[in-house]
Each structure stands twice: as C-alpha cells, then as structure tokens.
Amino acid sequence: MRAMSAAPRALLAEAGLYIHTTAYSVVLGGLIVLVPLYIISLGYNPAWLGLIIAGQGLFQVTVRIFGGVISDRIGERWVIQASIAALVVGSLGLALSSTLFALLLAQVLFGASRAVYWTSSQSYGSRIDESRPTTLIGRFFGFAAVGGLAGNAGGGFVAVVLGYQEGFLIAAGLSAGAMFIVAVTPQLPRQAAMTLREILGPVPGVFRNRATILPALMALATSVQVAALSSVGAALYKEFGFDDDAFGALMAVHAFGAIIMGFAFPSLLKRVGQRPTYALTLATHGLPLFAVVMWGGDYTVAIGLMFILGLSFNAGRILNVSLTAMASSPEQRGVFMAVVGIYWASGQMLGPLLFGPLASLTSLSASVTVMGVMMLGTALLTPLLYAASGERSNRGSEAE
Helix, strand or coil: CCCCCHHHHHHHHHHHHHHHHHHHHHHHHHHHHHHHHHHHHCCCCHHHHHHHHHHHHCCHHHHHHHHHHHHHHHCHHHHHHHHHHHHHHHHHHHHHCCCHHHHHHHHHHHHHHHHHHHHHHHHHHHHHCCCCHHHHHHHHHHHHHHHHHHHHHHHHHHHHHCCHHHHHHHHHHHHHHHHHHHHCCCCCCCCCCCCHHHHHCCHHHHHHCHHHHHHHHHHHHHHHHHHHHHHHHHHHHHHCCCCHHHHHHHHHHHHHHHHHHHHHHHHHHHHHCHHHHHHHHHHHHHHHHHHHHHHCCCHHHHHHHHHHHHHHHHHHHHHHHHHHHHCCCHHHHHHHHHHHHHHHHHHHHHHHHHHHHHHHHCCHHHHHHHHHHHHHHHHHCHHHHHHHHCCCCCCCCCCC
16 A cells, blocks of 8 residues: 555644644643642642642753654654653552652653653644744644643632542543544654764754754743743732632633634734744733732733733744744754753743742742743843844744
C-alpha cells in the first residue's frame, strides 16, 4: 500500500493535533486549579505553596533539550506520548498520596510532561504547513485554551462536588485517552535522519543568536506571570474571600480570553504589526496586576481582569513559538523550540520561587504589585530589545 498522500496526511495531522492538545489542556487546566487548592487545603503557607508549585520546573531545562533532540531524531509523536504518560503517573500519585514527597514528585512529572509536550507539539504543528506557522500555532493554542477553559471550570467544580482525589483520578483517565489519539496521528515526513551531533551542533549558537532574544524573553515573561498567578494569585484570591469554585470560574474566564486570542492573533499581528503587538503583550502581562491588587476583591472586576490576562497569556505563547519557528529550519525545529523553551521552563521555577517567599516576607498584594512593575518595565524596553535582536521588520511575516 502506498504511503498516505500529503493532503490527507496534513488534514489528519492537524485534526489529531487539535484533539489531543484539547484533551491534554483539559487535564492541565484542571490540575492548575486542583493542585494549589489541594496544597492550601493541606495547610501549607504561601512559601511552601510556591516551593511545591516550582517543583514542576526542576528538570525542565535538561528535559526540554532532550525532548527537542529526540523529536528531531525519531519524530515528535513518540515524545508526545511519553509526555502524556507522565501526566497519568503524576495524577495517580496525587490521588493515592498526600505526602510532601508525593506532591513534589507529581509536580516534577507535570513539569517534565509540559516541557516535552509543548516543545514536540509546537514542532509538529509548525511543520504541518511551513507557509503558515502563525495560523497553525494560533489555532493550536486556541484549542489548547478551549481545553484549559474546560479544565479550569471542571477543576473547581470537581474540588467542591467530588473531592481532590477523584479529580486526580479523572485527570489520569483523560490523559490515557489523549495517548490513544496521539497513537492514530501520522508521523510527518522528514529529510534524511541527522546524527545527534548534527542536531545538537546548533544549540550553543542558538543561545548566542540575537534572533532568539525576542522569543526567549517573551517566553520567560509569560511563564513567570502565569506560574506566579496560579500560585500566589490563587492565595490572593483566597485572601479576598473567594472559594474554590469561584477561583475555578476565574481561571475559566482566563482560559476564555486565551481562546479568543488564539484564533484572533494572526489577524491582530497583521493589522497592528509585530513590534507594537510585542510591547502590548508585555504591558498587558503587568498592568492588570495592579488592578487586581486594588480592585480584585470585587468579583465582577476580577472577571474582567482575568479575561484580559488570558488574552495576554495566549498572545505571549503564540509570539514566542511563531518567532522561534520563523528563525529555524524544519529539520531542527524541535531543538530550536527546546532551546527557547528553556526560558519558559525557567519562568515556571522563578515565578513561584520569587513571588511565593516575597509574599511571605511582605504580603500577597505587595508580591503581585512587584510582578506587575517588572512586566510593565520590560514592555517599556521593547525598542531596545528589538535593536539588540537585530529585528528590522515591524510586520507579521507570515503569508496567507
């Protein structure tokens, strides 16, 4: 039997990508709500909360490089399968144990899963059609946000109605279903297999390449903000008096904003231009945080602010990945995604580790305010960042 032709293979690859990323994001969205609330319910203070949440970033640096190399060497699909399997094991671990060791181990597994899943899936998605990476990645993150919306809402609901252990068991079952979807998606064709030495050869150069400044910094800023928001932010909303179900609803609003941005981003980039979009994204990472501190105790205001933060979150993810795709060749896409993804992994550690202890030393409101100042300050440096990166274009470069 002849191999599947290019057009049906591309359609099946795109459909499979959107289905399994939706399922994966349902699980991840649920865990983002369940895990911090579960930790708080066990009596840990904000410093411990930050430390445990930061555990997900422990091995992400090395795991990302490994995942990118394996993706470029044998194909992304196997790496995606392994990443979802880590979610299964981590969720079962939380369902069966509430010890500190189990909490930390589960977070390490979740972090490793996220490191290699997003790297390999982004590589896979951007290679389906090299002529429109921003559209494919925008839709990819749009469907991811749909899953995140369902997971965020479901996480709060399950915590209240069923309980934490039942929620972790549901997460394990959904992850197993996602593994089946990945198994039926096609491998994308590659040129002749490269040696590990040839694949790893560009890595030092990527770190030194000025073109990576923009996606790397966007990855770091977006990651720091969302990691701190899901730990210190969760505690702040608790301080405001919101229960588990109310916080789950706020995270669902955040995901709804991300959905809209996922599908609208390519048009926004063309109309506004790359540089203004970059600066606007960083600014909306920070400005709403000031409003959260001042008026976030009003639930109606909190809903609007979380929606804006969801818009900026997905804009940051899409910018990060699409800029990386434009700077790399298809044969080394996985490694480039992994190298830039290290900055995302660093943010997953730095966000909770910086702002959790800061909240314990000062207050939750002061910690969130400092984070807002850092994001806004970075936005104001956008002209200097573009000059340092050597980027001359002010428009989105994707042809449609």
